[in-house]
Amino acid sequence: MSEPTPSVPVVRLPTRRVVAGVVLLLAGLLAIGGTFASLFDLNVTVSLGLSSFDHTFAVTSWITNYPTYGLPFGETSRTNYFGVPIIVAGVLAIVAANQLLRGRDLARRLTRVRMFAVAATAMIAGYIWLAVTNLVDSIDTNSGATTFNYSAGAGLWLLVAAALVGALGSVLLLGLAPDASPVPVAAAPVDEAIAYQVDVDTPPMGFEVPVNLPPTDTYQPPAKPDHD
Numbered sequence: 763m764s765e766p767t768p769s770v771p772v773v774r775l776p777t778r779r780v781v782a783g784v785v786l787l788l789a790g791l792l793a794i795g796g797t798f799a800s801l802f803d804l805n806v807t808v809s810l811g812l813s814s815f816d817h818t819f820a821v822t823s824w825i826t827n828y829p830t831y832g833l834p835f836g837e838t839s840r841t842n843y844f845g846v847p848i849i850v851a852g853v854l855a856i857v858a859a860n861q862l863l864r865g866r867d868l869a870r871r872l873t874r875v876r877m878f879a880v881a882a883t884a885m886i887a888g889y890i891w892l893a894v895t896n897l898v899d900s901i902d903t904n905s906g907a908t909t910f911n912y913s914a915g916a917g918l919w920l921l922v923a924a925a926l927v928g929a930l931g932s933v934l935l936l937g938l939a940p941d942a943s944p945v946p947v948a949a950a951p952v953d954e955a956i957a958y959q960v961d962v963d964t965p966p967m968g969f970e971v972p973v974n975l976p977p978t979d980t981y982q983p984p985a986k987p988d989h990d
Contacts, residue, residue, distance in 0.1 A: 782934035783862030786892035790855030792924035797823040800915030851885035854878040876935045883928035890921050921969045
């Protein structure tokens, strides 16, 4: 007796729509989170004779820090709103992800979702370009001073990751086709059966068949031939 064949579990992979939605959601969250982390880390060193003081200033998309010299030197800050475009980009990416993951009426909203994804990715990439340019200019301006040292912060790397993930989501959307809606099938016409009643004078045991029989009183059997 042969052993029963074990059943193989069926693994269902997520659809392209779901993958694109998760990727865009991750891009939006990374972008918004990157605005609250440091974009640049400004390291300042002040030498006073045989001793020196080191201090690091973290510049985010909402606060710009300026070092003030003293003994020890202090810090002053200014509130800015550089993170507003990134918040808008993150919201666009999250809205696009919501439309994809819900999948309701995607055929009509697919063009809008693609525009949101591309716009969010472009805004994040543009902001990174400005941030990196600002960092390079700051390094060139203070290249002759030995007391300044710049480095990229965690927020800038989060924005770079958000731009890459958003670009991946935009590429996934290019080959995405909306789920085909079921085409209503017209019901096949049903032929109406029309019953016709025909009145036929039929005997209970069958049809009458007329047979011509000779009368019984005049019937004579045929003569037999003579055998010699």
